[in-house]
Amino acid sequence: MPDQDYSGILIYAQLTRENYIHTVFYELLDKAKMLSEKLNGVDVNAVIFTNPKKIEGLEESFKNMGVNKVYYYDDKRLKEYSTIYYSKLIVDLVGQVKPEILLIGATNQGRDLAPRVSGALHTGLTADCVDLDINENGKLAATRPTFGGELMATILCKNYPQMATVRPNVFKVGSIDDYVNTEFVPLEVNLDGVANNVEIIDFKKTIETEINNLDNAQIIVAGGMGLKNEQGFRLLKDFADSIGGEIAASRPAVEAGLASKSVQIGQTGKTVRPKLYIACGISGAIQHTVGMENSERIIAINKDPDAQIFEIADVGIVGDYFEIIPKFLQG
Ligand SMILES: Cc1cc2nc3c(=O)[nH]c(=O)nc-3n(C[C@H](O)[C@H](O)[C@H](O)COP(=O)(O)OP(=O)(O)OC[C@H]3O[C@@H](n4cnc5c(N)ncnc54)[C@H](O)[C@@H]3O)c2cc1C
Numbered sequence: 001m002p003d004q005d006y007s008g009i010l011i012y013a014q015l016t017r018e019n020y021i022h023t024v025f026y027e028l029l030d031k032a033k034m035l036s037e038k039l040n041g042v043d044v045n046a047v048i049f050t051n052p053k054k055i056e057g058l059e060e061s062f063k064n065m066g067v068n069k070v071y072y073y074d075d076k077r078l079k080e081y082s083t084i085y086y087s088k089l090i091v092d093l094v095g096q097v098k099p100e101i102l103l104i105g106a107t108n109q110g111r112d113l114a115p116r117v118s119g120a121l122h123t124g125l126t127a128d129c130v131d132l133d134i135n136e137n138g139k140l141a142a143t144r145p146t147f148g149g150e151l152m153a154t155i156l157c158k159n160y161p162q163m164a165t166v167r168p169n170v171f172k173v174g175s176i177d178d179y180v181n182t183e184f185v186p187l188e189v190n191l192d193g194v195a196n197n198v199e200i201i202d203f204k205k206t207i208e209t210e211i212n213n214l215d216n217a218q219i220i221v222a223g224g225m226g227l228k229n230e231q232g233f234r235l236l237k238d239f240a241d242s243i244g245g246e247i248a249a250s251r252p253a254v255e256a257g258l259a260s261k262s263v264q265i266g267q268t269g270k271t272v273r274p275k276l277y278i279a280c281g282i283s284g285a286i287q288h289t290v291g292m293e294n295s296e297r298i299i300a301i302n303k304d305p306d307a308q309i310f311e312i313a314d315v316g317i318v319g320d321y322f323e324i325i326p327k328f329l330q331g
Helices: 023-038 055-062 083-097 108-121 207-211 230-242 251-255 321-330
Strands: 009-012 044-049 069-073 101-105 125-129 131-134 140-146 151-155 162-166 183-186 219-223 246-249 276-280 297-302 315-318
Touching (some): 023 131, 044 083, 055 183, 069 083, 108 162, 297 321
Parallel strands (some): 009 044
């Protein structure tokens, strides 16, 4: 049964290095509003680390979003993400406000932060959820793939807060237009006796992160083992360029060295939601499709008419990739 001492939903609002709030926050917020309705309208609050940008510069980002309170820590020691500082301060906040649910986006940062917080709070964390709901007893029902993605498990957490992480693009950002008078609450930064043993000297953007923009891509052209070799992937790049798309790949293609890990789609890769996803030479195993099945339109090219990918494709083209794509490129 729910613990009466704990109430409301708290979401970690990650501030990116470019000083905007990561879109996964809005995806979680949309879902949190739905959870809140099922919990008789409990508060939906956010926590953010604002330095060096002052909270005033960010107030607009929370406007008409239906967030009751934005708790913020502002301190120059929080300028760069620190596992030890951030987790300590979130644990402090949980001690003060006692949320029944704590949601964190499964970004690289969130994947580092969430286990540390749940460990310190001695509570459970369901990572990489694909759905969140409230069960008949008012508990968070967190669904995630299990047994290598073959099954979905719905997990309940005994302790509080009930924690979950969700990857970017799993939930859709709805058109939230929910006026509430959002209160901005400054918090005391108490890091006494907390030694930060990591010093960040420099940040380097790799070419890969600069050129890969899968999270926001409207068109993704993905290649699997049916592309066979580097020539197949060069063709994929030409194809993607010709229609203004970004390239992506299945896990075996990544493992074969044909594409970089950062463009892997699926259970152990990224989740994407483009307007158009073109799957070339991809069989359609569930571990791949969980990462792309929410695309608006799916086109599949596969020479096997019984390939599983056709089950979720809007348009299926049965044929040889090495014949179809060059013809397309020739116009
Ligand atoms: C725990 C776990 C996690 C996993 N995580 C992921 C993940 O994140 N992402 C992921 O992708 N996979 C993941 N996998 C692997 C997954 O189970 C599949 O093995 C994988 O998705 C298959 O990749 P594929 O479709 O590229 O290759 P294959 O299954 O080998 O399929 C190749 C396809 O290409 C077609 N083909 C062959 N030649 C041509 C041609 N000339 N023209 C057109 N079509 C052709 C074939 O008919 C076939 O359908 C995971 C597996 C496990 C166990």
